[in-house]
Structures are given as C-alpha cells and as structure tokens.
Amino acid sequence: MSTGHLSIDLNAIAANWQALNAITSCETAAVVKANGYGLGADIVAKCLASAGARKFFVATAEEGATLRQAFGESIEINIFSGHMAGDTQLIRSYGLIPMLNSIEQVTLHLESLPGHPFGIQLDTGMNRLGLEWDAWAAVAELTLSQNPTLVMSHLACADEVDHPMNAYQLDMFHQMTDGITVPRSLAATGGILLGDAYHFDLCRPGVGLYGGEPFDQAQSVVTLDVPIIQTRDLEMGEVVGYGNTWQAERPSKIATVSAGYADGLIRSMSGRAMFWHEQTPCSLVGRVSMDLITVDVTDLPTVPDRLTLLGPQQTVDDLARKTDTIGYEILTSLGARYARHYSGA
Numbered sequence: 001m002s003t004g005h006l007s008i009d010l011n012a013i014a015a016n017w018q019a020l021n022a023i024t025s026c027e028t029a030a031v032v033k034a035n036g037y038g039l040g041a042d043i044v045a046k047c048l049a050s051a052g053a054r055k056f057f058v059a060t061a062e063e064g065a066t067l068r069q070a071f072g073e074s075i076e077i078n079i080f081s082g083h084m085a086g087d088t089q090l091i092r093s094y095g096l097i098p099m100l101n102s103i104e105q106v107t108l109h110l111e112s113l114p115g116h117p118f119g120i121q122l123d124t125g126m127n128r129l130g131l132e133w134d135a136w137a138a139v140a141e142l143t144l145s146q147n148p149t150l151v152m153s154h155l156a157c158a159d160e161v162d163h164p165m166n167a168y169q170l171d172m173f174h175q176m177t178d179g180i181t182v183p184r185s186l187a188a189t190g191g192i193l194l195g196d197a198y199h200f201d202l203c204r205p206g207v208g209l210y211g212g213e214p215f216d217q218a219q220s221v222v223t224l225d226v227p228i229i230q231t232r233d234l235e236m237g238e239v240v241g242y243g244n245t246w247q248a249e250r251p252s253k254i255a256t257v258s259a260g261y262a263d264g265l266i267r268s269m270s271g272r273a274m275f276w277h278e279q280t281p282c283s284l285v286g287r288v289s290m291d292l293i294t295v296d297v298t299d300l301p302t303v304p305d306r307l308t309l310l311g312p313q314q315t316v317d318d319l320a321r322k323t324d325t326i327g328y329e330i331l332t333s334l335g336a337r338y339a340r341h342y343s344g345a
C-alpha cells in the first residue's frame, strides 16, 4: 500500500483540552471548525465530549449540521459565521446556535426563528467579524432582551503576549459588555495563555487542542509517515525532479516517497523541509510534485520502509516555520488520501 499513514492521538487531544481547561476557572468549549482542524470533527468532538467538553464551535451552519448528525443532541453547537440567508432551515433542524455578526443577521434571525437561541459576536478591533460599536449600540437592548446564550469577541494578536492590541481589545470588550448579565467569551488558545483577565465565562480553544502553538505545553497529536516507493543511487552531478532544481554534490541515495502537494504537503516545502528516520533528519530535495517527494537518504545506514514528516521530531509548527506558514495551515491542509488511524480515548 502506497498511502501515507496519518496517526491521530485522541488521548493527547483530550489531555490538551484538560490542560487548557485547568488553566482557567471558567468553562472551556472546543473549536472543531474545518473538520476539526483537518483531523476529523466528529471523532475529535466525541473524544472531547468524553473529556468533559459540552460546547462546540464550528465556522458554518453546514459544519454544524454534519456534527449534529454524527453526534446527536447531547452537545451545544455554535456557529461563528452566524445566521446567513439560506441557513435558517439548518439552524432550526439541527438546533444550531448562530453567533450573530451584524444588524442584518440579528434582523434575519429574530424574524425567521423567533425564540431560537443565538449568541452575539462583537468586533473589538480585529475588523473581521462581528458587530462594531455603533451597530451594537443600536441592537444591544433588543438582543439582550431576548437572552442571548453568549456575547463573544475574538483577539487578533493573542499569540504575541506583549502585543498592545491584546489590552486594547480587552478594554474595548469591557466597554461594550460590562454590566450585561449574559455569559461572555473573548479567549481562544492564545487568550487563555494571556491570563485570567481574558477568560470571562467561556474560553474557546482550537489549535492548542491539536498540539499547535502558542500552547507550548501541548502534547503532540499527529504523526505522519509516508512509504518509500523506490530508491536510486545518483552519481555526483545528476539532477532530481521537475525543473532539475537539485543536483547531487556527492554520490547520493535518493528515496521517492508517496505523498505530494495533493496531500497537503505544500509546494513551498521544496528544498526546505526534512523527513526523519527515527532521530536522523533527511533533506527533501528537488520540488514537491503532486503525488511524490524525493528525499536524500544517503546518510541512513539502511533504507527504511517509510519516513516520518510529522511527529515528535518535527511538529506541525516546526514544519510551518520552514515553509513560511503556520501550524494551522499545515494541519488543515492534511489531505484525504492518507490512511487515518485514531489511537486512544
């Protein structure tokens, strides 16, 4: 079999949720948008529910509906994108809670689903999603009279502890919400680590659950091993791959592994990333192609059946740093062709 093996450690995900939960004295939800950051929203959510999570967040009503179908009624499912035209049926049928982001969404929701639960998302300076100051002033009284489940906002720079934007947004959130009796939420993974002042009534970690920065204490969750299909010996001066971008500077042994950019191993890994055999790094050489990657295994005493790309030797963030992206993108790009193995929980 030539597909890569993606192993997902559910015990590590549960332990990461518990560790983040232990940092705060408020309730801890779980963000499972984008199919659980690429790792399988339904399986991840079941694992987190066993660990104690009761509130889940996804990006869209469609994701919420899929999660509800897989899961049943026992959890609360919240929708960051709110209530869009066309979502009404899904929100009603699947008992989803939209985080309303604009006066238009407030109007649509209250008119189409009167009495159906909703939350409010405020924009405290990120300028991405949520009601801004004036819009909130216009609908605060109306919406608060309907008992929203949550009033939330999102931090733009929480992964940078000393960024002045954090305190600015905290202050803005206080100004917009102090005195209301509705539960409040400001922090995702980064915000949890900023300390008590950011925790309010509910925290919403995502990436930290999946082993990603800025939660440095996270247990590693994913391991990706890919099989070697073929090896060949090159003489000095021979070239490898599309565009001949790599040339052997010594007699070399090149292994061709079965994975490529169609599996989420982004092309900017070309010439920069490492594969690993146990503790020995092996350079990726030449360009990443759609289904194949070439790796210099000259320094390995024997050629193994497979090489490791993600694991304790190289985390999603290590790989991200080498390829000018972030762990979130590496995770959510992991492709559909891998054989996925879930261990634990």
Ligand SMILES: *Cc1c(COP(=O)(O)O)cnc(C)c1O
Residues within 6 Å of the ligand: 031, 033, 080, 153, 154, 187, 188, 189, 190, 204, 205, 206, 207, 208
């Ligand atoms: C994605 C997201 C989260 C989770 O963020 P992490 O950095 O992955 O912990 C929380 N809240 C909102 C609004 C989000 O979009």
